[in-house]
Amino acid sequence: MKQTVRLGAGMAFWGDSVQPAIQMVERGEIDYLCCDHLAELTMSILSKQKAKDPRFGYTRDIVDLLRGALPTCVAKGVKVVTNAGGANPRACAERIAELARELGLSGLKIACVLGDNIEDDIDRLMGEGVPFANMDTGQELAAVRERLTHACVYTGCEGIVESLEAGADIVVCGRVTDIALYLGPLIYEFGWARDDWQRLGMATIVAHCIECGGQATGGLYAGGWQDMEGLEELGYPIAEFSNDGTAVVTKTPGSGGRVDIGTVSEQLIYEILDPGNYLTADVTADFTNVTLEEVGPDRVRISGGVGRPAPATLKVNMGYRAGFIGEAQFTYTWPDAYDKAVRGMAFLRNRLKRAGFKYEDDIVEYIGWNSMFEDRIGPPEDPELMEIVVRYAARCTDAKEARKVFTECVPLYNNGPAGVAGVGTRPPLKELFALWPCLVPREYIKQSIKIVEV
C-alpha cells in the first residue's frame, strides 16, 4: 500500500484551460489526475447536444486535455478520473479510445461509470413513491415535468472504485459529485471501508479545497491579489494524502501562484453552506474545526476535519426550460451621462410597452456605477462623469418577446438623447434553464461500469 497518494486537480469547469493539467502530469509527480467539468446546469446543455447527435453529450475539452496529457500519463502511470462523460459517458469513453489509437497508445482500459442518468426512470420511480418534489419550494414535479431537459443524480464514488479495481487507467463518469472523483482513488489505494466516515470526511474537505483548480493556488485571491505572481501560468493544486485522510496541499513545481494559509482558507469557505454539515453522496463532512499549517514553501497541511455517515438520500439534478433573456446595452457620454442613460432607458421601456412587450421580470444596471450592487448604490452625483453604460435585461417566456428588447432599442441610435454609442449588433438570445433540486433515496440508484479496451 502506498504511504501517500497524490491527487491533482486538473480542471475546474468545462472550458477551463487544459495547460495546467498537462503541466501537472509532466512535472507534478501525481498518481491521479482528477478532472471536474460539470457545473450545476452543464447537464442541460450536454443533454441537448446528445439529443441532437448521439455521438456527443460529453464535455469535449477532455479530448484536448488528453491529447496533451495522455502520452505522459501512460509513460508515468498516472491515472485519470473525470466526470467529462456528462450526459454520455459511453460516447466519451469511445472518443478517448479513438484518441488513444490516434496517439499510437495501446494496452489501455477506459472505464465508464453509468447509473446517474434517471431521465427514463422518472415515471417508474414516481410510481414507486419517489415524489421528486422541489426541495426549496415543495412544488410537485408535475409543474415542470413537460419541460425537463435532464434528470441525473449526484452519485458517489463506488463506480470509480469498481473501475479502478477492474484495472482502469481512465475512469469516465457522468454526474458523480466532484468529491467522488477524489474519494474513489483514495478508497482504492488505501483500502478504506465505505463506512470509514472519519477518513472519508477528512479527505472530502481536502477535495473540496482543490476541486476548483486555480482558486486554491492564488486565482481570485482577495487577500492580496497585488502580490500574486504568475497568474498567467497558475499551477493547479495537488493534494498529498496520508492514510488518515489528511493531506498537504501544494501545486505543480515551477508554476505560478502560491499555496499558503490565505489561499487555502479562502477556498475552504467557498461555496459551502453549513460547514458542520457538508453533504455529499459518500459522506457528511464537518469543516468546523479544520486546521491549516504551513509546512514548507507552497505547502499547507489540512487536518481537523470530521466525518459522519452519508445522507440517506441523494441529490437529484434536474433542469427545465424556463424561457429566454432579452438583453441590450449602450453607452452615454459626458455631459450629463447618467441623466441621458436614464432617459434612454425610459425611451426603451416606453417603446417596449407600445410593442405589447410581455415579460416576467426585468433589470436595469448602470455598468461602471452600480451593476453589481443595484440600489445599494445611489445615483452618481459627479457632473463630470465621463461615461456610463446602461444595461437592460428581461426574462420572457417566449423567444419572440425576448427579441423585442434589442429591436426596440435600435432607434436609440438616432431618436434618443445625444452622445450614445456601443449599441452593437444583435446579441444571441440566451435560453434559460432552471434547476429543479430534489432528492431520491439512495437505494434506488445503482451504478454500473463498462470497460473499453484499446
Place this chain on the structure above:
Amino acid sequence: MAKIRVADIAHGRSGDKGDTCNVGLVAYDDRGFELLKRHVTEERVKDHFGSLVKGTVSRYEMPNIKSFNFVLTRALDGGGTMSLRSDHLGKVMYAWLLRMEIEE
C-alpha cells in the same frame, strides 16, 4: 468609536448554490476575528445587503482558520441560471460585505 471597514481586517470569497449565495470572510489575525465575531452579525449582514438578499442570513464559525461563512438565501435573483444580474453567480457579493463599516 472609530469606524473601519470589514476589508481592513478580513478578506473573502463568494459563490453560488442555486439561489443561495455564500460569502466567506477570513480574518487577517485574531483581533480581526474577534471584531468580526462581535460586529458582523446575521442581523447586520442582512441589513447591509438590503434588497439584494430576499431570504435569510445564517452565520457559521470556523475558528481555527479565523473564518466565518455567511449563507444568504434568495440572494441571486433566482439563481445562477435564471438571474438577470450581471453577477449572476454571486462572485462579487463578498466585496459588498468587505465594504461594511463596523466599530473598531
